[in-house]
Amino acid sequence: MRNLWILLQRHAFLLAFTALMGLSFSVLVRHDGSARSSWFAATGGLSASVEEQRRQWSDYLQLAERNSALAEQNAALRSTLLSMELQGQWTEDHRAGWRSRPGLLVKSPDGIPSTMALARPGRLDSVRIGDGVLTSGVAFGTVVDVGDHYTRILPLLNAAGTWSCRIGRDGAVAPLQWDGRDPDTFQMTDVPRYAEARQGDTIYTSGYDLRFPEGIPVGRILTARQGAGSDFQTVEVTPLLDFTSARHLEFLSPMNATERDALAQPLDLP
Known part of the structure; x- marks a missing residue:
C-alpha cells in the first residue's frame, strides 16, 4: 500500500492532467454539437475502415479456398479429357x-x-x-x-x-x-x-x-x-x-x- 501511495505521489501531476483532459473532452462533446458530430464522424470513419479491412481479409481467405477448389476441378477435368482422347477407336x-x-x-x-x-x-x-x-x-x-x-x-x-x-x-x-x-x-x-x-x-x-x-x-x-x-x-x-x-x-x-x-x-x- 505504501508503494502504491508513493507511485501516486510521484505521478500525481500526470494523473491529474489526464483526468482533467478527459473531463474537459467529455464536457466538450456533451455540450458542443459540432464537436460531438466530429467525434462521431471520426469514430464512424475508423469503424468503417476497420470493417473494410476485415471484409478484404475475409474475401482473400475465401478466394484462396475457391482457387484451391478450382485447381482440383481443373485437374479432374484434365484427367477426364485425357481419358476421352485415348478412348478413340480405329x-x-x-x-x-x-x-x-x-x-x-x-x-x-x-x-x-x-x-x-x-x-x-x-x-x-x-x-x-x-x-x-x-x-x-x-x-x-x-x-x-x-x-x-x-x-x-x-x-x-x-x-x-x-x-x-x-x-x-x-x-x-x-x-x-x-x-x-x-x-x-x-x-x-x-x-x-x-x-x-x-x-x-x-x-x-x-x-x-x-x-x-x-x-x-x-x-x-x-x-x-x-x-x-x-x-x-x-x-x-x-x-x-x-x-x-x-x-x-x-x-x-x-x-x-x-x-x-x-x-x-x-x-x-x-
Whole structure:
C-alpha cells in the first residue's frame, strides 16, 4: 500500500492532467454539437475502415479456398479429357486401305540426332510396329516399339530414319533424311538430274516404304543443287511440322496388314 501511495505521489501531476483532459473532452462533446458530430464522424470513419479491412481479409481467405477448389476441378477435368482422347477407336477408310486412331504425344523430339518420341496408346489398343504417325495431317514418324500402354516412335527428326518421298504429286521419288544438324532442313538425296525441283514445291510421302499412304505432306523445297559431273541432285526440304511442339497424333495402320507384309517379303526362289 505504501508503494502504491508513493507511485501516486510521484505521478500525481500526470494523473491529474489526464483526468482533467478527459473531463474537459467529455464536457466538450456533451455540450458542443459540432464537436460531438466530429467525434462521431471520426469514430464512424475508423469503424468503417476497420470493417473494410476485415471484409478484404475475409474475401482473400475465401478466394484462396475457391482457387484451391478450382485447381482440383481443373485437374479432374484434365484427367477426364485425357481419358476421352485415348478412348478413340480405329476408323477405317476402305477406299484408301488404311485405318486410323487418335493418340497423344508424351515425349516430343528434342532436336538431338538420335531422339525418339514417346506416345500413347500401345499394344492393348492394337498399335503395332511399322504403323505410320501423323500430326495435323503431316507425316511425323513411324512406330518402332510398343508396350502395353505406350509406343516408341522414330520421328522424321532423327538422323537414323530414311523415308520414301515424292516431289509434288507425280514427280520423282527419292529418299529423304535428316543429317542431324539443322532441325529446319531435311535432305532428299539421289534425286535424278532431270527431275524438276522448284523452290516452294511440296514434298509428299510416296507410300513405297509401307509406312504411310501416298500423298501425306512432309515439307517444301528450299533449294536444289547438283554436284559437278553427277547424275543426281540434292534437294533441301523445310519440314511443315514443328516436331518439338507436336501434341495430338494420328496412328495409321494398313488394312489387311498381315497379308500385305507377307507378300512384301523377298521371294525365295529355288
